[in-house]
Amino acid sequence: xxxxxxxxxxxxxxxxxxxxxxxxxxxxxxxxxxxxxxxxxxxxxxxxxxxxxxxxxxxxxxxxxxxxxxxxxxxxxxxxxxxxxxxxxxxxxxxxxxxxxxxxxxxxxxxxxxxxxxxxxxxxxxxxxxxxxxxxxxxxxxxxxxxxxxxxxxxxxxxxxxxxxxxxxxxxxxxxxxxxxxxxxxxxxxxxxxxxxxxxxxxxxxxxxxxxxxxxxxxxxxxxxxxxxxxxxxxxxxxxxxxxx
Amino acid sequence: xxxxxxxxxxxxxxxxxxxxxxxxxxxxxxxxxxxxxxxxxxxxxxxxxxxxxxxxxxxxxxxxxxxxxxxxxxxxxxxxxxxxxxxxxxxxxxxxxxxxxxxxxxxxxxxxxxxxxxxxxxxxxxxxxxxxxxxxxxxxxxxxxxxxxxxxxxxxxxxxxxxxxxxxxxxxxxxxxxxxxxxxxxxxxxxxxxxxxxxxxxxxxxxxxxxxxxxxxxxxxxxxxxxxxxxxxxxxxxxxxxxxxxxxxxxxxxxxxxxxxxxxxxxxxxxxxxxxxxxxxxxxxxxxxxxxxxxxxxxxxxxxxxxxxxxxxxxxxxxxxxxxxxxxxxxxxxxxxxxxxxxxxxxxxxxxxxxxxxxxxxxxxxxxxxxxxxxx
Numbered sequence: 001x002x003x004x005x006x007x008x009x010x011x012x013x014x015x016x017x018x019x020x021x022x023x024x025x026x027x028x029x030x031x032x033x034x035x036x037x038x039x040x041x042x043x044x045x046x047x048x049x050x051x052x053x054x055x056x057x058x059x060x061x062x063x064x065x066x067x068x069x070x071x072x073x074x075x076x077x078x079x080x081x082x083x084x085x086x087x088x089x090x091x092x093x094x095x096x097x098x099x100x101x102x103x104x105x106x107x108x109x110x111x112x113x114x115x116x117x118x119x120x121x122x123x124x125x126x127x128x129x130x131x132x133x134x135x136x137x138x139x140x141x142x143x144x145x146x147x148x149x150x151x152x153x154x155x156x157x158x159x160x161x162x163x164x165x166x167x168x169x170x171x172x173x174x175x176x177x178x179x180x181x182x183x184x185x186x187x188x189x190x191x192x193x194x195x196x197x198x199x200x201x202x203x204x205x206x207x208x209x210x211x212x213x214x215x216x217x218x219x220x221x222x223x224x225x226x227x228x229x230x231x232x233x234x235x236x237x238x239x240x241x242x243x244x245x
Numbered sequence: 246x247x248x249x250x251x252x253x254x255x256x257x258x259x260x261x262x263x264x265x266x267x268x269x270x271x272x273x274x275x276x277x278x279x280x281x282x283x284x285x286x287x288x289x290x291x292x293x294x295x296x297x298x299x300x301x302x303x304x305x306x307x308x309x310x311x312x313x314x315x316x317x318x319x320x321x322x323x324x325x326x327x328x329x330x331x332x333x334x335x336x337x338x339x340x341x342x343x344x345x346x347x348x349x350x351x352x353x354x355x356x357x358x359x360x361x362x363x364x365x366x367x368x369x370x371x372x373x374x375x376x377x378x379x380x381x382x383x384x385x386x387x388x389x390x391x392x393x394x395x396x397x398x399x400x401x402x403x404x405x406x407x408x409x410x411x412x413x414x415x416x417x418x419x420x421x422x423x424x425x426x427x428x429x430x431x432x433x434x435x436x437x438x439x440x441x442x443x444x445x446x447x448x449x450x451x452x453x454x455x456x457x458x459x460x461x462x463x464x465x466x467x468x469x470x471x472x473x474x475x476x477x478x479x480x481x482x483x484x485x486x487x488x489x490x491x492x493x494x495x496x497x498x499x500x501x502x503x504x505x506x507x508x509x510x511x512x513x514x515x516x517x518x519x520x521x522x523x524x525x526x527x528x529x530x531x532x533x534x535x536x537x538x539x540x541x542x543x544x545x546x547x548x549x550x551x552x553x554x555x556x557x558x559x560x561x562x563x564x565x566x567x568x569x570x571x572x573x574x575x576x577x578x579x580x581x582x583x584x585x586x587x588x589x590x591x592x593x594x595x596x597x598x599x600x601x602x603x604x605x606x607x608x609x610x611x612x613x614x615x616x617x618x619x620x621x
Contacts, residue, residue: 017340050421053424053425054424054425055421055424055425071427074425074426074427077425079421079422079425081419081421081422085419085421086418086419087284087286087418090284090417090418090475091284091469091472091473091474091475091477091478092414092418092473092474092475093473093474097418100415100418100419100422103411103412103415103426103428104425104426104427106411107427108409108412108428109408109409109411109412110411111410111411112411136473138473
C-alpha cells in the first residue's frame with residue numbers, strides 16, 4: 001500500500017450485554033479513500049463507527065488514528081451521526097447547530113466568537129443552506145437537516161470524516177449534493193467513511209468498500225472486491241447486483 | 246382578605262413576605278433547571294427523585310430526634326441522590342427500560358418513606374407532629390434561613406449554567422456528538438442531575454413530595470411553547486415558575502389559607518394551559534387559524550387557476566365568460582368569487598366574469614410558487 005493508514009483496527013470485539021455485535025475485526029483504512037461500510041441490519045456498522053469514535057467501549061482490540069489513540073487525535077476526526085439520533089424539535093437554529101462543530105476546538109467554557117460564526121456560515125454556504133441559517137431546526141425538511149449535520153462536521157475541519165447513513169431519507173437532489181461534497185473532501189486528501197445502505201450506488205459513489213456482518217467479510221477497492229461473491233457472503237442470500245463498468 | 250389587603254401585607258407582614266419570596270425563588274430555580282429535565286426527556290425523573298427523598302427525611306428525623314429543616318434537607322438530598330443513581334444503575338446494568346426503573350424506585354422509596362412516617366407517628370415523641378406536611382408541603386413553615394439557602398443555591402446553579410452553557414446545550418441536543426468532541430459527558434450529566442435533585446429537595450418543604458415534579462416541569466413546558474431559543478426558554482421558565490410561586494401564595498393566603506403547594510402547582514398548570522392554547526408559534530389556537538386560512542387560500546387558488554385555464558385560451562385575457570361555466574367546477578361558490586373580486590383578480594359584471602391583469606399573473610405564477618415553496 002502506497003498510502004498512509006488513516007485508521008488501523010486490530011482484533012476489535014464489541015458486545016452489548018452478552019451478544020457480540022462486532023467480532024474480531026481487523027481493518028486498515030488507507031488515507032484519502034471514500035469508503036462505504038455495507039452490511040445487513042444489525043451487522044454492527046454504526047457500532048464500528050461509534051467504537052472508532054470512542055463512544056462505545058469495546059471488549060477487546062485496539063483502534064488507532066494515524067498511529068495514536070482517538071483521545072489524542074480527536075481534532076483530526078469529524079462525525080455525522082444518524083439524523084434520527086437527535087430530537088429535531090430542540091429549541092435552536094440551523095446556524096447554532098453548525099456552530100456546535102466548533103465547540104471541540106474551543107474546549108471547555110470558552111464561547112464561540114466571530115471567527116467560529118464565520119466558519120459556520122461558510123459551511124452552511126457549502127451545503128447550500130445559508131438562507132436557512134436562522135430557521136428553527138424542526139422547520140427544516142429531512143434532507144435539509146442532513147445537510148445541517150454535514151455542515152456541522154465540515155466546520156470541524158478534520159482529516160477523517162465518519163458519517164452514519166447520510167443518505168437516509170433524503171431526496172435525489174440532496175443525495176447528489178451530499179455525495180459531491182464528499183467527493184470534494186476526498187479530492188482535498190481527506191478520508192471519508194460512510195455507513196451506506198443503497199448497494200446500487202456503491203460503485204458510482206465510492207472507491208473503497210468494507211463488507212461487514214459482525215465479522216469483517218472483505219475490504220478493499222470497489223473495483224476489485226465489490227462482487228456477487230462478497231455480497232452473498234455478507235447478506236447471506238444469493239445477492240445479485242448489476243455492477244456498471 | 247382581598248387582594249389589596251394582601252399586597253399591603255406582603256410589604257408589612259414578615260411571614261408572608263418570607264413565604265412569597267421563598268416560593269418565587271423556588272419557582273425560578275425549578276423553572277430554570279426543569280427546562281433541562283424536559284429537554285433531556287427526563288420529565289419523570291423529577292417525580293422519582295422527589296418521592297425517593299421521603300425516606301431520607303424520615304431517617305434524618307429518626308437519627309436526630311428533632312425537627313430541623315436543614316437536617317431534613319440533607320437527608321432528602323442523600324436519599325434523592327441514591328434513588329437517582331439506582332435508577333441510572335438499573336437502566337444501564339439490566340435490560341429494564343428507564344420508565345420501569347423510575348416507577349420501581351419511585352414506589353419503593355415512597356413506600357419505605359410512608360412506612361417510616363407511620364412508625365414515627367406512633368413514637369412517644371412530641372416533636373413528630375408535622376412531619377407528614379412534607380407530603381403536600383407547607384409553605385407557612387418557611388423561615389428566612391430557608392429562603393437564603395434557596396437564593397444561594399439559585400445563584401450557584403445560575404453560575405454553573407452560564408459557565409457550562411455551551412457544553413450543556415450540546416449535551417441536551419446530541420450526547421454522542423458531545424462525547425466525540427472530547428467533553429466529559431458523564432461529568433456534565435452528573436452536574437446537571439445533581440442540581441435538579443437539589444432544586445427538588447429545596448422545594449419539598451413548600452410544595453411537597455407528591456406535587457414537586459409539577460414545579461419542575463410545568464414552567465418549562467409552558468416556556469417551550471413561546472420560543473425556539475434555549476436561553477429564552479430557560480429565562481421564561483424561571484419567570485413562569487416565579488410567578489406561579491407568587492400568585493399561588495397570594496391566592497392561598499387570600500382564600501382562607503388554602504394549602505399553598507397545590508395552589509402553586511395549579512397556577513403553574515394554568516400557565517401551561519394558556520401557553521398550549523395561545524402561544525403564537527406552537528399554540529393550538531393559532532395553528533387552527535393558520536390551518537383554516539391555508540385551506541381557504543387553497544380553495545381560492547384552485548378556482549383562480551381553473552379560471553386561468555379558461556382565460557388563457559383567449560387572446561384577450563380580459564375576455565368575459567359566463568359565470569355558469571364555473572358551475573361544473575367543484576369548490577366554486579358565489580362567496581369565493583366575491584373574494585377573488587375583492588382581491589382584484591377578476592371583474593364581475595352581471596352574469597359574466599373576466600380576468601384582470603393581476604389575476605392572470607398571479608394564476609400563472611401559482612404553480613411555480615408552489616414548487617419553490619416545496620423546495621425551500
